[in-house]
Amino acid sequence: MYRIESKIDVQSSAFKKNREEFLKILNEFKSNLEKVRHGAPEKAVSRHKERGKLLARERIDLLIDPNTPFLELSPMAAFGEYGNQFPSAGIITGIGVIHGKETLIIANDATVKGGTYIKETIKKHVRAQQIAIENCLPCVYMVDSGGIFLPEQSKVFADRFNFGRFFYNQARLSAMGVPQIAIVMGSCTAGGAYVPAMSDETIIVKKQGTIFIGGPPLVKAATGEVVSPEDLGGADVHTSISGVADHLAENDQHAIQICRNIFQTLESKEKQRLEISPVEDPFYDPEEIYGLAPIDFRKPVDSKEIIARMVDGSRFHEFKARYAPTLITGFANIMGYPVGILANNGVLFSESSLKGAHFVELCQSRKIPILFMQNITGFIVGKQYEHGGIAKDGAKFVHAVANADVPKFTVVFGGSFGAGNYAMAGRAYDPRLLFMWPNSRISVMGGEQASGVLIQVKEEQLAASGKTMNPEEREKLRAEILKKYEEEGSPYFSTSRLWDDGIIDPVDTRKIIAMGIAMSLNQKFPDMKNGVFRM
Numbered sequence: 001m002y003r004i005e006s007k008i009d010v011q012s013s014a015f016k017k018n019r020e021e022f023l024k025i026l027n028e029f030k031s032n033l034e035k036v037r038h039g040a041p042e043k044a045v046s047r048h049k050e051r052g053k054l055l056a057r058e059r060i061d062l063l064i065d066p067n068t069p070f071l072e073l074s075p076m077a078a079f080g081e082y083g084n085q086f087p088s089a090g091i092i093t094g095i096g097v098i099h100g101k102e103t104l105i106i107a108n109d110a111t112v113k114g115g116t117y118i119k120e121t122i123k124k125h126v127r128a129q130q131i132a133i134e135n136c137l138p139c140v141y142m143v144d145s146g147g148i149f150l151p152e153q154s155k156v157f158a159d160r161f162n163f164g165r166f167f168y169n170q171a172r173l174s175a176m177g178v179p180q181i182a183i184v185m186g187s188c189t190a191g192g193a194y195v196p197a198m199s200d201e202t203i204i205v206k207k208q209g210t211i212f213i214g215g216p217p218l219v220k221a222a223t224g225e226v227v228s229p230e231d232l233g234g235a236d237v238h239t240s241i242s243g244v245a246d247h248l249a250e251n252d253q254h255a256i257q258i259c260r261n262i263f264q265t266l267e268s269k270e271k272q273r274l275e276i277s278p279v280e281d282p283f284y285d286p287e288e289i290y291g292l293a294p295i296d297f298r299k300p301v302d303s304k305e306i307i308a309r310m311v312d313g314s315r316f317h318e319f320k321a322r323y324a325p326t327l328i329t330g331f332a333n334i335m336g337y338p339v340g341i342l343a344n345n346g347v348l349f350s351e352s353s354l355k356g357a358h359f360v361e362l363c364q365s366r367k368i369p370i371l372f373m374q375n376i377t378g379f380i381v382g383k384q385y386e387h388g389g390i391a392k393d394g395a396k397f398v399h400a401v402a403n404a405d406v407p408k409f410t411v412v413f414g415g416s417f418g419a420g421n422y423a424m425a426g427r428a429y430d431p432r433l434l435f436m437w438p439n440s441r442i443s444v445m446g447g448e449q450a451s452g453v454l455i456q457v458k459e460e461q462l463a464a465s466g467k468t469m470n471p472e473e474r475e476k477l478r479a480e481i482l483k484k485y486e487e488e489g490s491p492y493f494s495t496s497r498l499w500d501d502g503i504i505d506p507v508d509t510r511k512i513i514a515m516g517i518a519m520s521l522n523q524k525f526p527d528m529k530n531g532v533f534r535m
């Protein structure tokens, strides 16, 4: 593979200006993330600690192997909603390593409204289980939750991917042979009782964990029976009378140690084989991405310059370098793992779609994971291109991406607009992980384009009844639409609603994608299978 020759002048004023603006965006992101990590009310945190309990992130730190990273998912879920009363949506999810095994960890944060579930908490829990299913990852549930946040019940209880899905997923994971361990470290009420009850092994903390289908107030209301939480479903009851739990722990630390001991007994499964090379830093400094990453989307950014700062040795074996240059395709290594990269370098034409579909097929047939780097305004529009069959060529690309079952990873490094989002493995195309850079934007189209379309539609409606819009009215409508798109296109809006798995610092992209590939090897890559491509 050849090293990419960078043409960027890192001393230029344009580079320095971009870097300065990018660092502002990055610092704002880091400060928001910090606020979220310490967002629970002081009172709730001290009460939690006084009870001798560890905080959710402290529990995870103790659970995973020392000096190994934890890839936290969607830490900013529910950000900017509910008056920011649900930092991280009251649940921590992510991938960590326990006794050498990549594991999906789900930990309730009882300092956030008793660890109860709002819409985003549910989405985060189900998303984490989906990752476990797709990648065959063992799961640890660190339970400390009051169940459904009752005022929001209509949004979290009855639908297909609501609370009930947790237990369906547990049953399916179990049938797949995926081990699931529950540690009951606090309340585990109502439907929540099925989390430990459906796990392979359950640990419960003495005088701290409780499991019951109906808590004491409900029992009293239903039957008149008066019973304390401990007598109804405490650790002693469940480890000596009901058998719902298997191990009694003295405290959080002890429970975590038991869980780690259980991991030593798990079967080591055969992994997908990949040609892994020695890890090498990129030749070009990854921090130079700050001076390059798109901020003003009207200015083109050569995505090969970004790739050069992400891949091992900045080496890239480019495919069809001379053809359809608005889509860069090629092979590289990221922290030793081979990867096929597709990166937007302008609008998608028919040729770029064909090139993309061809390259995805190569990755599929060679069983190489794919990284999609999105910075896309969409497919080309206009009579010439419709006549040339852009719809059928775009469809081939979308077909190939949808059916590519090798692990796909998506990073939005600029804009993600229109059907370009689909072809480049947006959320609907099941990439194993999807991350946004803090400078990115995501919406059906840009605000300018949307305001142009909507003003024209309005003017045509008015013209039909012989009316017109005056310049002030037109400007007012335009400003309203721009404001809405500005807000809704933000990565914070996306990450709050779990359209992605988190916002990340560009410099961490290498490490995160490498962790993603490592976890994906727990599931053998299926053979290539495609549908009908319209020719």
Ligand code: COA
Binding pocket: 112, 113, 114, 115, 116, 145, 146, 147, 148, 149, 150, 151, 187, 189, 190, 191, 215
């Ligand atoms: N729905 C909505 N809010 C709830 C809630 C629920 N199910 N459970 C707890 N909360 C809220 C409390 O109102 C309180 O809110 P505040 O901080 O604004 O005052 C906060 O969560 C903490 O609750 P609190 O009872 O003070 O904390 P705790 O640590 O002593 O007890 C629980 C936590 C979860 C054990 C306890 O609140 C409880 O038993 N809740 C009811 C559980 C239940 O029956 N759930 C059924 C759902 S299907």
